[in-house]
Amino acid sequence: MKRFFGFLKPSITFTDWQGEVITLDPPDKVVLPISQPGHMPFNPVVEVGETVKTGQFIAMLPSRTGVHATVTGKVISIGPGYNNEGQEVLTITIRRESDDDLIAPHPVQNLEKISREELLEVLAELGFGFPWKPESLREKLTEEERLPFDTIIIFAVDTEPPISVQRRFLTEFADDFRESIVAIKKLAGDARVVVVVPDSMAGQARSLLKDVDIYPVKNSTLDTNPRMLIHKITHKFIGFYDSPRRHGIVTLSAEDVAFAERCLHKGKSRTNKLVTVWSPVMDKPVTVRVRLGTPVRHILSSLSISVSSGDRVIFGGPLMGIAQPDLDSCISLSTDGVYVLPASRITHFYDEPCINCGRCVKICPVHIQVNIVGRYAEFGLFEQAVQRGSGSCVECGLCAYVCPSHRPLMQYMRFANIQYKHILESRPADEEEGA
């Protein structure tokens, strides 16, 4: 990671990602979140003690997507837990008791003739959070979910190395992917569909997918940052306090898209997830296929990676990933990578003074004057920090990565943004009206 040529911008690139996907054995228990933070949960359709089969419908998420059992066994608890981002959610824990007893599939007969409404209902029940919702659910949607949209961006690139999950769907599941894209084009109507692919696969993607925009991107983290990509494709910038949906943009992952067709054809719900695992004891990252809800402990022990106290286990990549508090954290739909850092390799950040070298400013993709904003955040001047643009931070993490004083710059940005949110929320309402 060390660079001799310091005048060059560091770029963290995807290398050596090809390799077989290894399917792991199902774990002894799975934990599945059945609610979303900030939403009232629905009651699950199973009870504690009930035996469930693999693929059985067990709950509906507030965003109207189904949750399904991913192993065959007994529901041992339904109660509060945490999702990967540390937010409190309702979870279902299932203990595996036997080999997979698959629930009888209900394949959709004659996909061409099915009506749009029926198709949407099936998709929602199968667990796909697509932005189109069937009429029956429409009145229960949140305000944001009802907003119209005109652009659909499908990410067939991963956010950061060494994750190699989304890009695989262009090669290994090409047929599923293609058929799904055709279906999405049909559902989307007038909306523009953009597929973001790594530039090495652009030719392949162009021959595979007709009638959609292919957006090839280069091979470094800055090129594959989702918010930067949205900005480059649509010229709309999504800040910290904003969401793409408010700008009429919907983002989907290639994995969701490819699995949709597969699941529709087979009539099965989605139980698997691809995850790239990396640890310094491994020669190269390994991509594994695991059940949704698998505790990370199971993955690490299956790959014979030992973790001891003081190590860091990160869901996601090394720059933007989220460190997990314990090994019972479970793989969810948004977990693309597991990154293990042994205690000896952990980087420590300090509140040492900034020496103004300007490396953070040079690397910042959105031109924040990171050295100044970091100081504002450090000394608690959050409003000034936000006025200087900390809300535009795309959280690529490169500012802290290059800082020779080891200042936690990206952490300061996030801190300022969250504190500013609290400041706004704590203001009396009448003051805002007066302004």
Next chain:
Amino acid sequence: MEMIKLNVAMGPHIHDGSRANKIMIGYLVALAPAAIWSAYIYGVAGIRSLILAAGSAVLWEWLARIIMKRNSTLHDLSALVEGFLIGMILPPNVSWWIVIITTFFAIIIAKQIFGGIGYYPFNPVLIGIAIVSVSWPNRLLSHSTLSDFSLGFNPVEPLWAFKAYGQEAANAFSRLDLLLGHQVGGFGTGAVLLLAIGALYLLIRGFISASVFFSYLLGVYMFQGMFYLANSSVNVHPDFYILGGMTFFAATFLASNFTTCPVNPVARIIYGAGAGLLTVLIRKYGVFPDGTIFAILIMNLFHPLIDRIKKPVTGLDVESLQFES
């Protein structure tokens, strides 16, 4: 089951391994060729003031941190580098108490009182040198300190000679002599060729800002070039300004000092070119033959202002924020 306590923190979780003290070591490496060459020319008398400057700078830093009841910052090596820079700028064979006073003003007054590395508004090395060169201008003239030496080349400061005796005196210095460091001035500021090797190393490692370095040198060359083209009988050729005096040293180690220069690309170019213009103006109209120190100090004053010249932050709508607050 054994209880495992994992380490948790916000991302990013990796780092490129750069450290502030590695940059300082880079500075020392870049200073080394010129320092060794100068030590060869001036002998023990020069080395003495260099070591005295470095040692006293470290001592002042250590004392200041103790008096202020702060953690020691000696490990970042900034005091050592500043001491070496002062030793390089001061003339060889300068009085020992001038060295101590320079480092005192640099480290205590200009650096630690503001909070140490990263917080000072003016480059401490420049403040120290400026104070002593205003207070004892005659003691800081190289050729007056070198009266006992036989050097084998013209023992007069080139810029001083030009100021005092004009064009002809300047042309008495061969450009090759100036390039090879056969000129008196600061202890280590004359050997332009060796400083260039150091500068190249620093530029490759990214330890100094290329835009400041080149815009300063180009600024001096271009503005003096204008004067030269306008009236070549009074104004000296810009070559002489780049090679003579401490222009090259200042471009490498003083103007591009991180803490006191802007960080945005365009601002850096303006800052460097502005310092170049001021250098030329001070040399032409000022009292001091070598105006680099004051030119860069004046630009230090403006650096936060210049630094506002930057690309707008993507997606930042200041008006909407001001409405909310």
